[in-house]
Amino acid sequence: MKLLAKPEDNGQNSRRSHTSRNLYCGDCWNVLRTSKPGSVDFIYIDPPYYTKREFLSQGRKESTRRMPLHFDDRWNGGHVEYLRFLALRVQLMHSVLRPEGVLLVHLDWHIVHYVKVMLDQIFGAHGLINELIWYYQTGGASRRHFSRKHDTILVYGRGDRHYFNAAVVAMPRSPKALHRARWPKGARISVNHTHKNPDDVIAIPALNPMAAERTGFPTQKPLALLELLISAFCPPQGVVGDYFCGSGTTLVAARRLGRAYTGCDISPAAMQLTRSRLRDV
Ligand SMILES: C[S@@+](CC[C@H](N)C(=O)[O-])C[C@H]1O[C@@H](n2cnc3c(N)ncnc32)[C@H](O)[C@@H]1O
Numbered sequence: 001m002k003l004l005a006k007p008e009d010n011g012q013n014s015r016r017s018h019t020s021r022n023l024y025c026g027d028c029w030n031v032l033r034t035s036k037p038g039s040v041d042f043i044y045i046d047p048p049y050y051t052k053r054e055f056l057s058q059g060r061k062e063s064t065r066r067m068p069l070h071f072d073d074r075w076n077g078g079h080v081e082y083l084r085f086l087a088l089r090v091q092l093m094h095s096v097l098r099p100e101g102v103l104l105v106h107l108d109w110h111i112v113h114y115v116k117v118m119l120d121q122i123f124g125a126h127g128l129i130n131e132l133i134w135y136y137q138t139g140g141a142s143r144r145h146f147s148r149k150h151d152t153i154l155v156y157g158r159g160d161r162h163y164f165n166a167a168v169v170a171m172p173r174s175p176k177a178l179h180r181a182r183w184p185k186g187a188r189i190s191v192n193h194t195h196k197n198p199d200d201v202i203a204i205p206a207l208n209p210m211a212a213e214r215t216g217f218p219t220q221k222p223l224a225l226l227e228l229l230i231s232a233f234c235p236p237q238g239v240v241g242d243y244f245c246g247s248g249t250t251l252v253a254a255r256r257l258g259r260a261y262t263g264c265d266i267s268p269a270a271m272q273l274t275r276s277r278l279r280d281v
Helices: 030-035 078-096 112-123 176-179 224-231 250-255 269-279
Strands: 001-004 022-025 040-045 054-056 068-073 097-107 128-135 150-157 240-241 260-267
Touching: 022 269, 030 078, 030 260, 040 078, 040 224, 068 250, 068 269, 078 097, 078 112, 097 112, 097 128, 097 224, 112 128, 112 150, 224 250, 240 250, 250 260, 260 269
Parallel strands: 022 260, 040 097, 040 240, 240 260
Antiparallel strands: 001 022, 054 068, 097 150, 128 150
C-alpha cells in the first residue's frame, strides 16, 4: 500500500484530522485495516460487478493518453470467491464508519441480490436505508429481454440514526402539478410547495462518449450522480471514503462540495488519473 498524498490538515478540525484528502494506491483491504475506526461519514463503493469481463481503455487527456486503464473483473472461484473478497472489505468499512455513517454499494443485476444478503448480515437487516435505482437511460438494449438500463445502489446505515438532507436534493414539482395545486389565498409559497422529496429512482444520464468530464476510464460514473448522493447523505463537515475509486469521481465530487476524503485504488494508472482530476478541481 502506498500513500500518494499526505493529509492537508492543520489539526484544527479533529473530525477530519485522520482522513483529510488521503489517496492510497494498493489493495483497499490494507488501507481499511489500518484506518481509524469510526472516522468516516460516507462511504461509496463501485467495486467490480462480477461481470466476468476484463476492462481496458486509454486516458483521454494529454497527461493520461498513453496510460492503459485496466481492471479485471474475472473470478476463477466464481461468485463464492467474489463474495468472500467483498465481504472481507465491507466488514472493515463497517468499522471505519462513524456511528451515524452510511455505506453505499453500487452494483448491477449480476450480483446485487447476493450482496444485499451479505450487507444484511454485516449491518443487520434494519440497516438498509434505501435501495436506489440509477436509471441511466442508455445502453443495455436486447431483443431477448427488456433493455437493462439501471444499476442498484444499496444504502446501509451503521446505527439507528443517519444524516439525510432532503432539502438539498428536493426535486422541483412539474408545471402540471404546480398548476393543479390549490393553496389558500395569501399563503406564503415555500420550497415545500414547489418541490417534493426525491424518489428512489434517480434519472441521471450515463456519460456520453463526448462528455467533457469523460476521462477514458472504462466504468466512470457521472459527477452529477455522486454530487447528489454526497449532498444527500454526507454532512457538510463530513468525511467521504471511496476504496475502489477508479478515475476518482467520488473524490472530485467530495472536493467540489467541500468535504474531506480518502480514496484508494489498486491500479496505479487509476490513481494517476484520480490525482490529475483532483488537481483540476
Ligand atoms: C467500477 S471501477 C470504479 C469506477 C469509479 N467509480 C469511477 O467513477 O471511475 C472499480 C475499481 O476497483 C478497483 N479495484 C479492484 N480491486 C481492488 C482492490 N482490492 N482494492 C482497491 N481497488 C480495487 C479497480 O482497479 C477499478 O478501478
